[in-house]
Amino acid sequence: AADTAYESENATIVQGAVESNHAGYSGTGFVNFDNVVGSYVEYSVNAAQAGTHTLTFRYANGTADNRPVKLTVDGGDKGTVDFPATGAWTTWKTVTATVQLTAGVNKVRTTATTANGGPNADKLTDTFTAPVDGEPP
Template sequence: TPTRYEAETAPAVCQGTIDSNHAGFSGSGFCNGNAAVGAYAQFTVNASTAGTATLGVRFANGASGARPANLVVNGSTVATVSYETTGAWTTWSTKSLTVSLNAGSNTIRLDPTTAVGLPNIDSLDVG
């Protein structure tokens, strides 16, 4: 069973507001990042051992265009991920990604590359 980290729960960081106006999120809200390049959401996750982990980024993108973001693990950009439209802000989808983690604490940052910023980010599953 993966471990879920909520975007609204410290030590997660949301460069924007924690909102709850679009149903379907888990926990108490989601990160509505600012509309700017680099307005990130960041999670701090624990891994019991070093190695490959599967991430599940739960997001909603009710806009018409994709919202790409760099995936930054422990300060290094490892991929650019396209968060396609989900059709509505209440329609949530999960993007599966594979990364290498260190044993112990790791930071995982979703760092948008365009001026529209991130989609709304609900949570990160790590399995």
């Protein structure tokens, strides 16, 4: 199945702002998480098929420090996703997480776990990689 992209500026944003002052983002901007624990971006990922999905987060982190976030799907803890330094706020890279999604809408939330907040979040791309029975798609 085709990848589906979700722009962060269209997601649910709590303690963050849509900005466009660092070039290289897709869509119309990116989300600047507030620099506090608990700021979050929640994407409504509409999965055509249940099973294993790769979530690819495109981001920038112009500081020297990792900006880890807690990943949840419909409130279920999926662990920590690291967003290491990219070298500049205009340098955008990707990190991935592998999760199980149900068919239909899944609330994928990334929540800052440090006082630095999250990275600048450009978009999330969902790639279906295997159905529930484990066979390739």
